[in-house]
Amino acid sequence: MFEIPEYVTIARQMTESISGKRIAEGNLGNSPHKFVWYNVKPAEFAANIEGKAIGKAHTRGRWLFVPVGDDHILVFGECGGRILLHGSASMLPKKYHLSLRFIDGAALSATTQMWGAMELYERGKELERQYIRGMRTTPSDPGFSSAYLSDLVKEAIANGSKTVKAILTQDQMIPGLGNAIAQDIMFKARLHPKQPLPALQKNHVENLHRAILETLKEAIRLGGRNDEYDLHGNPGRYVRLMDKNAVGRPCPQCGTRIEKTAYLGGACYFCPTCQRFL
Numbered sequence: 470m471f472e473i474p475e476y477v478t479i480a481r482q483m484t485e486s487i488s489g490k491r492i493a494e495g496n497l498g499n500s501p502h503k504f505v506w507y508n509v510k511p512a513e514f515a516a517n518i519e520g521k522a523i524g525k526a527h528t529r530g531r532w533l534f535v536p537v538g539d540d541h542i543l544v545f546g547e548c549g550g551r552i553l554l555h556g557s558a559s560m561l562p563k564k565y566h567l568s569l570r571f572i573d574g575a576a577l578s579a580t581t582q583m584w585g586a587m588e589l590y591e592r593g594k595e596l597e598r599q600y601i602r603g604m605r606t607t608p609s610d611p612g613f614s615s616a617y618l619s620d621l622v623k624e625a626i627a628n629g630s631k632t633v634k635a636i637l638t639q640d641q642m643i644p645g646l647g648n649a650i651a652q653d654i655m656f657k658a659r660l661h662p663k664q665p666l667p668a669l670q671k672n673h674v675e676n677l678h679r680a681i682l683e684t685l686k687e688a689i690r691l692g693g694r695n696d697e698y699d700l701h702g703n704p705g706r707y708v709r710l711m712d713k714n715a716v717g718r719p720c721p722q723c724g725t726r727i728e729k730t731a732y733l734g735g736a737c738y739f740c741p742t743c744q745r746f747l
């Protein structure tokens with residue numbers, strides 16, 4: 470699934486490569502998939518985008534916003550899979566869930582892996598959508614300070630989210646993070662995934678805050694994770710420290726063998742020495 474670094478990379482590449490391109494034709498895919506969330510019928514989608522130019526894409530959390538003309542916006546949300554630019558429409562993949570063909574002959578396709586939203590809104594109406602309306606401060610927002618994170622930890626404790634992994638990956642407390650990038654964040658912050666939040670002191674929260682921003686910055690710099698693909702079909706260059714390949718290998722800090730545990734809907738990879746319970 471895409472997390473902040475992959476979304477930021479695709480948005481940047483869209484701005485570089487398709488901003489200003491005019492749409493000749495759009496459609497909502499050739500392969501029905503019950504976990505793709507559409508909000509308009511194919512004919513309405515086609516009619517509202519054809520002849521319009523693509524604007525400058527931007528992201529928030531796990532949502533990608535692509536302006537279409539002056540009046541509409543294409544929204545990709547909580548997706549995994551591929552969003553790809555093709556030199557010509559003849560290069561579209563066999564199965565896809567959305568495509569745009571541009572008047573210069575290039576084409577864009579989006580194919581979801583598990584689920585995801587591919588929606589078209591009149592400009593401004595997307596902000597009323599569930600999960601976009603009321604989205605919490607994301608790590609890309611200026612308000613995501615150490616003090617903000619400290620307040621969020623207190624709120625999480627009050628609401629029953631009791632551990633470090635829970636605050637990083639559950640209920641969109643920190644929009645845009647997911648189970649993949651969270652593993653490296655917890656390692657860099659030297660916090661165990663199951664570490665109860667009430668034991669965190671000010672310095673632990675500061676370390677966690679720094680680890681979130683540094684890990685994201687590095688993954689964005691490297692064009693996203695190496696198990697996801699960018700707009701041009703190239704894998705990202707960010708190799709996670711803590712993933713399934715790390716299990717049993719020595720920790721890069723201390724040499725202890727990396728362990729795996731299943732917790733909160735996904736595997737956790739951690740160093741039992743560096744990430745001791747407080």
Ligand SMILES: [Zn+2]
Binds near residue numbers: 724741742743744
């Ligand atoms: Zn270690």
